Amino acid sequence: MADNIIIELKNVSKRFAGGNNVVDNLNLRIKKGEFVTLLGPSGCGKTTTLRMIAGFELPTSGDVLLNGASIVNTPPHLRPVNTVFQKYALFPHYNVFGNIAFGLKIKSKRLIAQKRAEIKQATDKTAAIAELKSLKANAKNEIEKKVKSALKIVGLSDYERRDVNSLSGGQQQRVAIARALVNEPEVLLLDEPLSSLDLKLRKEMQLELKEMHENLGITFIYVTHDQEEALTMSDTIVVMKDGVIQQVGTPADTYNEPVNAFVANFIGDSNIFDGVMPEDRLVVFDGLTFECADVGFKKNEKVDVVLRPEDIFITDVSDPAAQITGTVISSIFKGVHYEMGVLSENACEYLVQNTVPRKVGENVGMYIRPFDIHIMKKPYTSNIFEGEIAGAGKVGFGGGIYDASTDGFETGEKVWVRVPLGGVEVVDDMDAGVVGGEITTILFKGTHYHIDVKCGNFIYRVNTDVQWDDYDRVGITINPEYIKLYKTEA
Amino acid sequence: MVNGAKSNGAEISGIKARVSGVNNGESKPKTTVAETRADGVKIGGNDAVTGGSKNAANKKKINKKKADAGFYARRKIGYYVGKSYVFLILGLIYIPILMIIVYSFSSGRGFSNFSFSFANINELFTGGSTESRRMLRALENTLLVGLASSVLATFLGTLGAVGVNSMRKKPREFMLNISNVPIFNADIIIALSLMMLFTALNIQRSAATVILSHAAVISPYVLLNVLPRLKQMNMSVYEAALDLGSPPLSALVKIIVPEILPGMVSGFVLAFTLSIDDFVVTDYTRSNSFETLSTYIYSQAAGKEGLSGALKPLSALIFLTVLAALLVFNLRKNSKLKRAENK
Numbered sequence: 001m002a003d004n005i006i007i008e009l010k011n012v013s014k015r016f017a018g019g020n021n022v023v024d025n026l027n028l029r030i031k032k033g034e035f036v037t038l039l040g041p042s043g044c045g046k047t048t049t050l051r052m053i054a055g056f057e058l059p060t061s062g063d064v065l066l067n068g069a070s071i072v073n074t075p076p077h078l079r080p081v082n083t084v085f086q087k088y089a090l091f092p093h094y095n096v097f098g099n100i101a102f103g104l105k106i107k108s109k110r111l112i113a114q115k116r117a118e119i120k121q122a123t124d125k126t127a128a129i130a131e132l133k134s135l136k137a138n139a140k141n142e143i144e145k146k147v148k149s150a151l152k153i154v155g156l157s158d159y160e161r162r163d164v165n166s167l168s169g170g171q172q173q174r175v176a177i178a179r180a181l182v183n184e185p186e187v188l189l190l191d192e193p194l195s196s197l198d199l200k201l202r203k204e205m206q207l208e209l210k211e212m213h214e215n216l217g218i219t220f221i222y223v224t225h226d227q228e229e230a231l232t233m234s235d236t237i238v239v240m241k242d243g244v245i246q247q248v249g250t251p252a253d254t255y256n257e258p259v260n261a262f263v264a265n266f267i268g269d270s271n272i273f274d275g276v277m278p279e280d281r282l283v284v285f286d287g288l289t290f291e292c293a294d295v296g297f298k299k300n301e302k303v304d305v306v307l308r309p310e311d312i313f314i315t316d317v318s319d320p321a322a323q324i325t326g327t328v329i330s331s332i333f334k335g336v337h338y339e340m341g342v343l344s345e346n347a348c349e350y351l352v353q354n355t356v357p358r359k360v361g362e363n364v365g366m367y368i369r370p371f372d373i374h375i376m377k378k379p380y381t382s383n384i385f386e387g388e389i390a391g392a393g394k395v396g397f398g399g400g401i402y403d404a405s406t407d408g409f410e411t412g413e414k415v416w417v418r419v420p421l422g423g424v425e426v427v428d429d430m431d432a433g434v435v436g437g438e439i440t441t442i443l444f445k446g447t448h449y450h451i452d453v454k455c456g457n458f459i460y461r462v463n464t465d466v467q468w469d470d471y472d473r474v475g476i477t478i479n480p481e482y483i484k485l486y487k488t489e490a
Numbered sequence: 491m492v493n494g495a496k497s498n499g500a501e502i503s504g505i506k507a508r509v510s511g512v513n514n515g516e517s518k519p520k521t522t523v524a525e526t527r528a529d530g531v532k533i534g535g536n537d538a539v540t541g542g543s544k545n546a547a548n549k550k551k552i553n554k555k556k557a558d559a560g561f562y563a564r565r566k567i568g569y570y571v572g573k574s575y576v577f578l579i580l581g582l583i584y585i586p587i588l589m590i591i592v593y594s595f596s597s598g599r600g601f602s603n604f605s606f607s608f609a610n611i612n613e614l615f616t617g618g619s620t621e622s623r624r625m626l627r628a629l630e631n632t633l634l635v636g637l638a639s640s641v642l643a644t645f646l647g648t649l650g651a652v653g654v655n656s657m658r659k660k661p662r663e664f665m666l667n668i669s670n671v672p673i674f675n676a677d678i679i680i681a682l683s684l685m686m687l688f689t690a691l692n693i694q695r696s697a698a699t700v701i702l703s704h705a706a707v708i709s710p711y712v713l714l715n716v717l718p719r720l721k722q723m724n725m726s727v728y729e730a731a732l733d734l735g736s737p738p739l740s741a742l743v744k745i746i747v748p749e750i751l752p753g754m755v756s757g758f759v760l761a762f763t764l765s766i767d768d769f770v771v772t773d774y775t776r777s778n779s780f781e782t783l784s785t786y787i788y789s790q791a792a793g794k795e796g797l798s799g800a801l802k803p804l805s806a807l808i809f810l811t812v813l814a815a816l817l818v819f820n821l822r823k824n825s826k827l828k829r830a831e832n833k
Binding site for chain 2: 017054055056075076077078081082083085086087089090091092093102103106107110179180183
């Protein structure tokens with residue numbers, strides 16, 4: 001194994017009592033001195049991952065290595081990592097100095113106790129006792145010096161005697177960072193440390209944290225749900241969803257080359273459309289054919305197409321460069337640019353950013369440069385379930401029993417079930433469906449929505465025209481004619 | 491300069507106008523609407539009018555109520571019944587206590603024939619008779635049992651609260667219910683079962699058994715006092731202490747205990763008063779030679795000679811001590827609140 005790996009997670013899974021896997025078979029290597037961000041929506045397992053590195057949670061299975069040695073059974077107070085907590089978690093009955101010196105005092109006490117034990121063993125006691133005395137004499141000065149320098153790093157010099165409750169949110173956060181940094185941890189863990197600060201202060205602190213990271217050379221592992229924060233600060237971004245890593249890469253990679261529609265949607269604004277690749281360097285979406293730079297797809301392979309809103313150029317309809325024509329349906333001023341919605345002739349909705357505003361209702365032309373079109377393999381094109389024939393005209397799969405034509409199959413036979421994305425119907429009432437579940441992901445695909453509905457251990461993937469909300473509880477029904485059964489041998 | 495002066499003047503008059511408006515409002519609220527209009531606040535003139543009509547409507551409602559004579563009669567009766575109830579209860583509690591205080595300065599055991607003397611008080615403090623010595627011994631025992639058992643209960647109850655707080659919801663509710671059983675259960679049953687336990691284990695009944703039994707009965711109260719404090723605590727503070735290298739037990743003492751100290755103190759005080767009060771559990775778990783005030787008084791009252799005369803000044807003293815403690819506590823609380831407000 002390479003020497004410069006400081007933290008390694010090996011097949012780590014975490015399951016809380018009576019629940020699904022919060023973290024599912026996670027593998028991650030973090031290099032020494034790196035600024036790594038775990039990024040994902042709430043409930044994706046990023047905080048749990050961090051807490052497993054800190055030692056507050058035990059993994060259900062798998063191993064956590066620090067410098068190549070397992071620390072999975074090391075209690076948190078013996079791990080050479082320190083954490084900055086989401087809500088600061090300062091000790092309210094200590095002042096700023098007391099908070100920051102907390103870890104140092106424990107360390108110095110431990111050193112003194114160690115020395116005492118050595119004295120008992122030593123043959124030449126006088127020398128050892130002299131050492132102990134100097135250690136004791138220096139301890140206080142040493143701690144004071146370190147606290148002072150830590151306060152200097154976070155820009156709070158001369159705040160030692162202040163009551164922590166009298167500090168503002170930003171100052172409290174700085175104290176929390178100083179309290180962790182002062183122990184010179186090998187890894188600093190930060191759990192959404194800026195989430196309770198206002199936007200302006202947050203941006204300031206982002207830059208300061210990045211600067212601290214560069215100056216100190218400590219490995220930072222940072223947890224956030226804010227993609228902008230992740231892009232600003234990190235060397236490496238780990239995008240997570242449902243306890244599974246989606247993509248690991250530099251900020252530029254994850255933004256420009258997202259591996260799937262979820263990453264594309266989560267990081268930055270984007271247009272995601274269903275497309276087909278008739279041949280290399282050619283893609284069809286919105287009923288039109290575009291040149292692109294991507295190769296290596298099968299003939300007529302279904303793909304996801306990602307267009308960043310700033311890469312779509314708006315011109316007049318009469319402009320010969322215009323590839324798409326449409327009507328502006330919304331226009332919002334965002335400070336630097338206008339964000340406009342354009343409905344194309346084939347009723348596909350584009351999100352466009354431009355510094356020149358167009359009026360709502362105006363007909364415009366749009367064009368996209370070939371290298372700005374990003375093509376992604378579809379992770380799935382239909383729902384596939386393992387199933388079993390439950391009786392004549394009945395098949396059980398995905399946590400429920402559905403009506404379907406079972407001609408040619410026997411009761412009790414195992415089958416593969418295939419349901420196209422458009423064949424699944426979502427109903428408002430959880431109990432009205434064959435199975436009920438919760439919407440976990442929503443993607444707008446220009447002409448329709450793509451949603452994931454999690455029903456127990458099964459995920460139904462659905463294309464729908466209806467706009468649902470995250471975490472809506474819904475029921476699932478499937479029209480029998482969409483359910484296709486296959487023999488398991490095939 | 492001139493401009494400045496002018497604007498100042500305008501401001502002052504503005505403030506005056508507002509102040510006068512407030513004053514009017516306080517003295518006769520109905521006129522405020524008219525007053526603001528007179529001040530030249532033209533906005534919402536219509537509102538003022540509608541407000542007026544609303545007031546009129548309210549008035550009508552009140553008039554209707556006035557017409558209903560029964561309503562007022564009923565309210566009056568309720569008022570007097572309520573008041574007399576309060577005074578009756580206060581009288582029932584305080585008149586006997588007052589009697590005890592007054593008759594502390596009378597000779598003799600009973601409450602007949604007040605004749606002023608310090609005899610009873612003398613007996614209490616100089617401890618002349620064997621009986622008063624026995625009483626003072628009982629007082630000592632009461633305080634000893636109270637202190638020891640409430641210290642023990644505070645320790646146990648706090649640990650219990652920390653444990654219960656860290657549990658998941660279902661086991662937590664289960665544990666809480668189990669812990670609450672002694673609170674709701676009849677004292678006599680607990681006392682009896684404790685006595686049987688000591689007999690079964692062949693443990694000689696003594697001061698120690700009384701202390702242990704009291705601690706067992708009163709720790710649930712401490713737990714209930716500490717738990718809310720823990721619940722409102724940010725538990726990541728504890729994790730932060732672990733994170734900074736503090737072993738779990740030291741983190742508990744250094745970080746959690748200071749936060750829940752107020753709950754522990756009030757739990758301790760409650761436990762102490764409960765222990766001092768207790769008769770049933772004490773009587774069943776004590777040895778014959780070990781007496782607390784409650785068992786002593788009981789045996790006296792049941793005996794041929796009746797209550798000792800020195801008991802009156804002693805009761806009066808205990809009552810006055812508690813009263814003084816209560817007063818000091820409340821005054822301190824009030825001044826604390828005021829200081830907090832001033833901040």
